[in-house]
Amino acid sequence: MLFPISDDNRAHARRGRAWGTLALVVLNLAVFFVLQQGGNNAFTYGYSVVPLELTTGQDLVGSEVVLVTDNVTGEQQRVEIPQAPGPSPIYLTVLTAMFMHGGFGHLFGNLLYLWIFGDNVEHRFGHVPFLAVYLACGLVATLAQVAVDPASVVPNLGASGAISGVLGAYLVLFPHNRVRVVVFFVVVTVPALVVLGLWIATQLLNGWGATMASEETVGGVAYMAHIGGFLTGVALALVLRRRLPDPLAVPPPLGLYGPR
Numbered sequence: 001m002l003f004p005i006s007d008d009n010r011a012h013a014r015r016g017r018a019w020g021t022l023a024l025v026v027l028n029l030a031v032f033f034v035l036q037q038g039g040n041n042a043f044t045y046g047y048s049v050v051p052l053e054l055t056t057g058q059d060l061v062g063s064e065v066v067l068v069t070d071n072v073t074g075e076q077q078r079v080e081i082p083q084a085p086g087p088s089p090i091y092l093t094v095l096t097a098m099f100m101h102g103g104f105g106h107l108f109g110n111l112l113y114l115w116i117f118g119d120n121v122e123h124r125f126g127h128v129p130f131l132a133v134y135l136a137c138g139l140v141a142t143l144a145q146v147a148v149d150p151a152s153v154v155p156n157l158g159a160s161g162a163i164s165g166v167l168g169a170y171l172v173l174f175p176h177n178r179v180r181v182v183v184f185f186v187v188v189t190v191p192a193l194v195v196l197g198l199w200i201a202t203q204l205l206n207g208w209g210a211t212m213a214s215e216e217t218v219g220g221v222a223y224m225a226h227i228g229g230f231l232t233g234v235a236l237a238l239v240l241r242r243r244l245p246d247p248l249a250v251p252p253p254l255g256l257y258g259p260r
Contacts (some may be wrong), residue, residue: 001182002195007116018119020127021230024134025111028159031099032107046157047096051146059090064153065232081153098138100157116179117170118163120235124173125244133236137165137229144228158221161229164203168233171196203227221246 036044053060067076086093101107122130141161146152170177173194179197205227 002183002190002198004181004186004195006035006114007192008178009120013040018063018122018127019133020122020130021114021118024118024131024159025115028099028101028107028111028114032101038101044084044085044100045082045094045155045158046086048086048123048157049097049142049146049150050083051092051150053086053093054146055150057090059086059088060084060153072126073095075127081155083153094139094142095135097155097157098162099137099157099160103155106158110163110204112160113161114166119176120165120177121166121169124175124246125169125240126184128239129244132161133169133233133240134166136236137168137232138162140232141165141225142221145222145225148224156225158222158225160222161225164226164229165198165233165236167196168230168235169237170217171200172231172237173233200227200230203230 050060052058062083064081065078066081066082068079087096093212101110104164117136118130121133125133138159138161142156145161170192173189177192178189179192179195180187180189181195203223206221206223
């Protein structure tokens with residue numbers, strides 16, 4: 001597996017700091033360390049996305065029990081899923097869950113990808129359009145995951161869907177950018193097309209496997225959110241790259257302009 005650690009930012013260095021990307025990183029860190037830590041499970045369970053809450057419009061406040069099949073023994077076990085009061089209306093969890101994470105690995109893995117790939121996309125689109133693309137990808141990612149199992153009571157949280165959209169946009173805008181990755185403890189440089197192509201291929205394969213599984217699962221990776229966010233990022237980048245001028249583009253000499 002390729003593990004990215006940095007990309008080529010030389011062409012974008014003169015654009016200054018990517019304030020939108022930095023703000024998203026700080027906001028995710030603040031939500032995790034200020035609102036989720038310290039045993040505040042009520043916030044985490046209440047403000048995560050629960051598919052059944054979105055499809056019914058009702059806020060679940062008591063524990064829910066689901067049957068989970070043990071992968072080793074094949075026996076079914078009863079697992080209690082905690083619930084807690086969420087925002088009003090409950091549909092706001094689509095936004096709040098986008099800035100929450102299930103642990104340190106989840107948090108820093110997501111923010112590493114956002115830090116590496118987000119700044120170039122932001123420099124290409126501009127601060128406000130970049131943030132709009134980020135939120136739109138996160139929204140579609142959540143809806144894609146809910147559509148897979150609309151009656152699920154398992155909480156979903158994380159910025160993965162929105163960041164997947166950033167990766168999709170990056171693939172469209174900078175397919176030939178060089179990305180430094182770690183492969184078997186060796187650092188090599190490969191095109192973004194290879195890194196992100198392998199990443200989405202893995203998500204599609206794992207997402208198909210998860211869809212084929214019939215047993216109820218608790219926890220794990222929301223592959224359909226990754227796929228939905230990535231495809232949304234690709235689509236938005238294809239549209240916006242034609243509508244938004246590239247701030248890094250060098251205008252042609254004056255003599256090449258046509259008459260006005």
